[in-house]
Amino acid sequence: MQLRSHCPVNYALEHIGDKWVLLILRDIIFKGFRHYNDFLKGGEGISTSVLSNRLSLLEESGILRKGEDPVKKSRILYSLTPKGISLLPVLIELIRWSGKHDEETIASPAFLEQADKNTESLIQRLSQNLEAVHLK
Amino acid sequence: MQLRSHCPVNYALEHIGDKWVLLILRDIIFKGFRHYNDFLKGGEGISTSVLSNRLSLLEESGILRKGEDPVKKSRILYSLTPKGISLLPVLIELIRWSGKHDEETIASPAFLEQADKNTESLIQRLSQNLEAVHLK
Numbered sequence: 001m002q003l004r005s006h007c008p009v010n011y012a013l014e015h016i017g018d019k020w021v022l023l024i025l026r027d028i029i030f031k032g033f034r035h036y037n038d039f040l041k042g043g044e045g046i047s048t049s050v051l052s053n054r055l056s057l058l059e060e061s062g063i064l065r066k067g068e069d070p071v072k073k074s075r076i077l078y079s080l081t082p083k084g085i086s087l088l089p090v091l092i093e094l095i096r097w098s099g100k101h102d103e104e105t106i107a108s109p110a111f112l113e114q115a116d117k118n119t120e121s122l123i124q125r126l127s128q129n130l131e132a133v134h135l136k
Numbered sequence: 137m138q139l140r141s142h143c144p145v146n147y148a149l150e151h152i153g154d155k156w157v158l159l160i161l162r163d164i165i166f167k168g169f170r171h172y173n174d175f176l177k178g179g180e181g182i183s184t185s186v187l188s189n190r191l192s193l194l195e196e197s198g199i200l201r202k203g204e205d206p207v208k209k210s211r212i213l214y215s216l217t218p219k220g221i222s223l224l225p226v227l228i229e230l231i232r233w234s235g236k237h238d239e240e241t242i243a244s245p246a247f248l249e250q251a252d253k254n255t256e257s258l259i260q261r262l263s264q265n266l267e268a269v270h271l272k
Contacts, residue, residue, distance in 0.1 A: 008234035008243040009162040009227065019153045026145040062237075083237055090233055091145065093225040098144035101198075101219055107144040 015061045016087065020046055020054045022094075025063075025084070029091060029126060034077050034133065035069070063087070079133040088123050151197045152223065156182055156190045158230075161199075161220070165227060165262060170213050170269065171205070199223070215269040224259050 005011075016022060027033040027042050039051055046054075055078065058064035063084035069075040080087075092115050099105050099112040114122045152158060163169040163178050175187055182190075191214065194200035199220035205211040216223075228251050235241050235248040250258045 006238055006240040006242045007162075008231040008238065008241050009158060009166075011234040011238045011241060012230040013155050013158055017153075017155045017158060019149050022145060022149055022153060026143075030145075086233060086236060089229040090226065093229050094148040095144040097222060097226055098147040100222060102142055102144065102147045104142040105144050105147060106142045 012090075015063065016090075018054070020050055021058060022091075024051075024054055024058065025080075025087060025091065028064075028078065028080055028084075029088065029130065032129075034079065035075060036078070058084070077133070080130050085127050085130050088126055089119070092119060092122065148226075151199065152226075154190070156186055157194060158227075160187075160190055160194065161216075161223060161227065164200075164214065164216055164220075165224065165266065168265075170215065171211060172214070194220070213269070216266050221263050221266050224262055225255070228255060228258065 016025065023042070023044055023046070024033075024039060027039060031038075031042075033039055033042065036051070036055070039046065039055075040048065055064065059066060061083075062081055064078055065081050067077045067079060069077040095107055096112065096115050099107045099115070152161065159178070159180055159182070160169075160175055163175060167174075167178070169175055169178065172187070172191070175182065175191075176184065191200065195202060197219075198217055200214055201217050203213045203215060205213040231243055232248065232251050235243045235251070247258075
């Protein structure tokens, strides 16, 4: 990917500054989505061409990787790389911000409290779940 | 603004999930930009129509406010509201992520070290600067 500048905000934006990319990351992290069809039917109405494009971009950026599904080998299993998992703090801060400012947020109070008070342990727990995908 | 869902990731995306919005926030927070012309000449090549649109959206979202410039009263001074200032952790996590993964990042090692080790005090210092704009 040809970057226009190595400003760190720009770098992050070039990789994840897209609505669909962030929704895909959310669905992997918080909904446990692993397969193409999970994303497609995720309820946000993503089209197949946008989905394929964003999955390729995420793979190219080293955020997502494709593997073999242990249950059905012909099916592709998507999971986050360590680089992708290290985006957890960004997602959590987005959620904390919305939790503070959206009175109708659907984020659970228990989750928000943990994000406020035990960010580190929340990140650790989520990371372990994400890392375990390939070990199952 | 009519939200499609009150999912917290979606809420954040509806408000700040746009490249230009995030670059404007970056420039206010880290470059001290305060005036329309600062943003326009910021080097990223934003057009006047996109800039006006994004400034209006940010004001509408309660992230940015317009005030009177203390030096030249006819000039509009843009500054972050408390809601806008509370986006600091998101920006800092984006920068930390890029600092880890972009070998050519222009983020200074001192800044990244502070972001890693003293996030709270970094946020406090930046918040104070941003809150002080209207007091000058």
